Amino acid sequence: VATNALLERKGEGMALVITKGFKHLLHIGNQSRPSIFDLKVEMPETLYESVVEADERVVLCQETCQLNLEGPVVTGTTGEKLHVWRSLDREQLRRDLQPVLDSGVKSLAVVLMHSYTFPDHEEAVGELAGEMGFTHVSLSSHVMPMVRIVPRGFTACADAYLTPCIQRYVHGFASGFKDPESLRVLFMQSDGGLTPMEKFIGSHAILSGPAGGVVAYAITTCHQDDSSTSPVIGFDMGGTSTDVSRYDGEYEHVFESTTAGVSIQAPQLDINTVAAGGGSMLFFRSGMFVVGPESAGANPGPACYCKGGPLTVTDANLYLGRLLPEYFPKIFGPNEDEPLNKKATMEAFERLTEEVNTFLREQDGLSNQQLEMTCCEVAMGFIRVANETMCRPIRALTQGKGYDTARHALACFGGAGGQHACAIARSLGMSTVFIHRYSGILSAYGLALADVVHEAQEPCAKAYCADAFAYLDERIDALTEQCVSQLMEQGFQRSEIETTPFLHLRYDRTDCALMCTSEPSGNEGEGPTCSHGDFEKAFTLRYKREFGFTIPARTIIVDDIRVRGTARACSHKPTAVTKATQPPRVEMVTPCYFEDGSHDTNVYLLDEMTFGHSVEGPSIIIDKHSTILVEPGCRASITQYGDVRIQVGQGGPNQIGTELDTIQLSIFSHRFMSTAEQMGRVLQRTAISTNIKERLDFSCALFGPDGGLVANAPHIPVHLGAMQEAVQYQLRFLGDDIKEGDVILSNHPSAGGSHLPDLTVITPVFYPGRDKAVFFVASRGHHADIGGITPGSMPPTSKYLWEEGMCVKTFKLVENSIFQEEGVTELLNAPGKYPGSSGTRNLHDNLSDLRAQVAANQKGITLVRELIDAYGMEVVMAYMGHIQENAELAVREMLKEIADKTKAQTGQTVLEAEDRMDDGTLIKLRIEISEEGSAFCDFTGTGPQVAGNCNAPRAVTLSALIYCLRCMVGHDVPLNQVTNHYIIVTSNIYYLKALLQPL
Numbered sequence: 001v002a003t004n005a006l007l008e009r010k011g012e013g014m015a016l017v018i019t020k021g022f023k024h025l026l027h028i029g030n031q032s033r034p035s036i037f038d039l040k041v042e043m044p045e046t047l048y049e050s051v052v053e054a055d056e057r058v059v060l061c062q063e064t065c066q067l068n069l070e071g072p073v074v075t076g077t078t079g080e081k082l083h084v085w086r087s088l089d090r091e092q093l094r095r096d097l098q099p100v101l102d103s104g105v106k107s108l109a110v111v112l113m114h115s116y117t118f119p120d121h122e123e124a125v126g127e128l129a130g131e132m133g134f135t136h137v138s139l140s141s142h143v144m145p146m147v148r149i150v151p152r153g154f155t156a157c158a159d160a161y162l163t164p165c166i167q168r169y170v171h172g173f174a175s176g177f178k179d180p181e182s183l184r185v186l187f188m189q190s191d192g193g194l195t196p197m198e199k200f201i202g203s204h205a206i207l208s209g210p211a212g213g214v215v216a217y218a219i220t221t222c223h224q225d226d227s228s229t230s231p232v233i234g235f236d237m238g239g240t241s242t243d244v245s246r247y248d249g250e251y252e253h254v255f256e257s258t259t260a261g262v263s264i265q266a267p268q269l270d271i272n273t274v275a276a277g278g279g280s281m282l283f284f285r286s287g288m289f290v291v292g293p294e295s296a297g298a299n300p301g302p303a304c305y306c307k308g309g310p311l312t313v314t315d316a317n318l319y320l321g322r323l324l325p326e327y328f329p330k331i332f333g334p335n336e337d338e339p340l341n342k343k344a345t346m347e348a349f350e351r352l353t354e355e356v357n358t359f360l361r362e363q364d365g366l367s368n369q370q371l372e373m374t375c376c377e378v379a380m381g382f383i384r385v386a387n388e389t390m391c392r393p394i395r396a397l398t399q400g401k402g403y404d405t406a407r408h409a410l411a412c413f414g415g416a417g418g419q420h421a422c423a424i425a426r427s428l429g430m431s432t433v434f435i436h437r438y439s440g441i442l443s444a445y446g447l448a449l450a451d452v453v454h455e456a457q458e459p460c461a462k463a464y465c466a467d468a469f470a471y472l473d474e475r476i477d478a479l480t481e482q483c484v485s486q487l488m489e490q491g492f493q494r495s496e497i498e499t500t501p502f503l504h505l506r507y508d509r510t511d512c513a514l515m516c517t518s519e520p521s522g523n524e525g526e527g528p529t530c531s532h533g534d535f536e537k538a539f540t541l542r543y544k545r546e547f548g549f550t551i552p553a554r555t556i557i558v559d560d561i562r563v564r565g566t567a568r569a570c571s572h573k574p575t576a577v578t579k580a581t582q583p584p585r586v587e588m589v590t591p592c593y594f595e596d597g598s599h600d601t602n603v604y605l606l607d608e609m610t611f612g613h614s615v616e617g618p619s620i621i622i623d624k625h626s627t628i629l630v631e632p633g634c635r636a637s638i639t640q641y642g643d644v645r646i647q648v649g650q651g652g653p654n655q656i657g658t659e660l661d662t663i664q665l666s667i668f669s670h671r672f673m674s675t676a677e678q679m680g681r682v683l684q685r686t687a688i689s690t691n692i693k694e695r696l697d698f699s700c701a702l703f704g705p706d707g708g709l710v711a712n713a714p715h716i717p718v719h720l721g722a723m724q725e726a727v728q729y730q731l732r733f734l735g736d737d738i739k740e741g742d743v744i745l746s747n748h749p750s751a752g753g754s755h756l757p758d759l760t761v762i763t764p765v766f767y768p769g770r771d772k773a774v775f776f777v778a779s780r781g782h783h784a785d786i787g788g789i790t791p792g793s794m795p796p797t798s799k800y801l802w803e804e805g806m807c808v809k810t811f812k813l814v815e816n817s818i819f820q821e822e823g824v825t826e827l828l829n830a831p832g833k834y835p836g837s838s839g840t841r842n843l844h845d846n847l848s849d850l851r852a853q854v855a856a857n858q859k860g861i862t863l864v865r866e867l868i869d870a871y872g873m874e875v876v877m878a879y880m881g882h883i884q885e886n887a888e889l890a891v892r893e894m895l896k897e898i899a900d901k902t903k904a905q906t907g908q909t910v911l912e913a914e915d916r917m918d919d920g921t922l923i924k925l926r927i928e929i930s931e932e933g934s935a936f937c938d939f940t941g942t943g944p945q946v947a948g949n950c951n952a953p954r955a956v957t958l959s960a961l962i963y964c965l966r967c968m969v970g971h972d973v974p975l976n977q978v979t980n981h982y983i984i985v986t987s988n989i990y991y992l993k994a995l996l997q998p999l
Helices: 002-008 090-102 121-130 149-174 208-221 311-321 342-361 377-403 421-428 439-447 466-489 535-547 662-686 719-737 821-833 841-872 873-905 954-969
Strands: 014-019 048-053 058-059 073-075 083-087 107-111 138-139 186-190 193-195 232-239 243-246 256-257 261-265 271-276 280-287 288-295 409-413 432-435 451-463 499-505 514-516 556-568 588-594 595-604 614-616 619-622 627-630 635-638 644-647 698-704 709-712 743-746 759-766 775-783 809-816 912-915 922-929 935-939 978-988 990-996
Touching: 002 256, 014 090, 014 149, 014 614, 048 090, 048 775, 083 873, 090 121, 107 121, 107 149, 121 138, 121 759, 138 149, 149 261, 186 743, 208 243, 208 439, 232 377, 232 595, 243 377, 261 627, 271 280, 271 377, 271 499, 280 311, 288 377, 311 342, 311 377, 342 595, 377 421, 377 535, 377 588, 377 662, 377 841, 409 439, 421 627, 421 644, 466 499, 466 556, 499 535, 514 535, 627 635, 644 912, 662 698, 662 709, 662 775, 662 841, 662 873, 698 719, 698 841, 709 719, 709 873, 719 743, 719 775, 743 841, 759 821, 759 841, 775 841, 809 821, 809 841, 809 873, 821 841, 841 873, 873 912, 873 954, 954 990
Parallel strands: 014 048, 014 107, 107 138, 232 409, 409 432, 595 619, 935 978
Antiparallel strands: 058 083, 073 083, 186 193, 193 451, 232 243, 243 271, 256 261, 280 288, 432 644, 451 556, 499 514, 499 556, 588 595, 614 635, 619 627, 635 644, 698 709, 698 775, 743 759, 743 809, 759 775, 912 922, 922 935, 978 990
């Protein structure tokens, strides 16, 4: 209910009350860019219909503040001091709210500055709104009292938008019973806990459906003999998407997520979603097999649904014999009375296979076996690509947080999950798959297994040190008592209630807070700790695991104190099934296609299988709600509770060659891109600069041994080509002086830089047995200040580089694995030598952000080495080249299409345009497109260099061209070097020949 209302924007009409001067704050939102190559970007609609500004303002007291503040000083709930600059003007607010109420809006969200620690003004607004007749008021200080007004404001808006809808739904549901007053109706929340219907609110309901599945697999796998000590990955594959999560004895929560363009700041299970499911559409684009993200949905659905739908993953499974139409109900077709239509699927795959083969026949350099593909090979190829797509979020959830993926069991559920479980487990190195007997409806089953939960949380702003331990213990005890009393009011005994304290901790002057439980305290030699355990030890261990380093001398700040109280609603006692006395009955034998060809496959009915039954793959086990595929080399057995456990064989050795295989091309594209994305996650989480953490002004990328771009996560457009220029400059400048244990820093425009605050950190990737670097990884991040004549290092009047701060062509930031803090500090302070200029104004943050970039690169190195270990150096290097060439193909096809249209309209294949800068300087571009799809980009006639700071170096010019080309392609292609040879002519001065090397 909540998720659909948010997605479809069908919630309650509501208005926003916000501090005066911040009317457009939530409309502006944050700097997230979900589709940076979309030529028509549509901002998500705001949830509120109107905004009322409250004339009030409180300001945190700061010693360095130079504002002439008047008014009383108060102490917030966190202990922070605040100036009440302007008290709330209630009468003006009443006059402003009356037209909103008269328009029919009865729900209100109230979001005031610093209300997380000073809720008085919000509470006064809530009291006034209630007096006036508003029926629902969501105060951000009550909904989620956490620092950061934007996500807190989004959360309050979501609550005001959704809670009235949910309350109508739950009361309507309860009224259907004979005696609703005597009923105890519980609803699942996003955090995996149940809550009474009167406490069920919109901001806690967004992920209540997927949360049920997480609870179910977490509890049911714990009852298995050898899974109870192993961490588990949940794999919930549905029609349009796949949800993945992790459980290792306790639920993993996040406290901020984004749904339908709205950031929600509330406890939620850490569930990652990827747009790949049974309904994901299949495409063959520019020589690559592509799965999703577009979905056929329920209507028209896959081609086999008899409604004219496109080919999907479901169709591929059907074509390969992995789905058997005779075991599906006759609910398809326009009148919903037909069976699955395999004929429609076969005809669609025949057309797609002809498209693939036509492309292959036109290519040079393909291996003989690639000249023709059968329909089965094409369908199998799409299954493999879909599997790799679904592996990406699992790697991010495990490798991205420092866990070994192979140590996990895979708990598979959802209607489509059983068809892919073995292949995904094998790809990730897992040895065990667990499929519950109710896997097709496990999310619903989880509702009956969940605990009733009450959480209490309050903000804090104290350092985690001995002086604060008494205060922390006192507040934890108070919140614990609050949780216990709330649960006892619902009828639970004290002995049935468990509580767990958490502290939301971060290093001072960083923004990466981790919600941590405590480690046992009291070991000899350790310092004093809270009576509730050693939270510092838990924080540093987790920080080290996730990010690869700690900051020993840095103070740890407590942002929030939280206690989670749980009470068992009903005990889970699985029912044992009878032990088998004879082998399982084979229902039928059917041909089924796998990677090594077609196999005669036994089909079994799960209802007829019992404890002790075991079947070798290939086999198909059919349930009422799902189909389970047991692949060759795997063995499925029925547990004592009637569930299915599959031992996954690792299969034969990889026989992948260096020749281009269009299926492997898509798989390697996912692996390379996943490396760059995981680097980006590490950098964003560990950096301090607001520019990196909030504005997302950073990029991470993977480069070949020649410095050519292999994969660039879609972060900042201007970095796309410029980072490649930076790496290649270092190769030319340093040559053989680049050694293992070195990390290079650069930001100079002539060395591939953009503007000076963008610092590029480059690390070579060495591999045992190789003398030279086999890859390079690099991260570029915008630092808040690197010196110069103005704070922020971006003065509008600068005419010389030194006026913008530190300027470095090449510097070994790390040499022989030693961070050169003294040397980089000298460079950052160097601009202070010039008159009127300053060195960096925040050295500590610069050093911390540089360490974060080094850590991100180290993550990339680890992932590249794992890829080489899995496939071999020759294969990885070969596919690096194949992917670069494939991006060229996509751009050539796009240019040919533009050339044809231009020629039809004008009789020639030349495009021309000109524009002027604010100072009148002319920018002129002429593009000549050849019939082969190459482009000659001529800037002759462009004005000369201006006497200011609006000049584009070569790297930025290349980036601009690459970005435009990528946007014009119109669909996903690897972000790497475009190997077309474009010729750029600059300002009648000289000819610059460049490898505008791909997207």
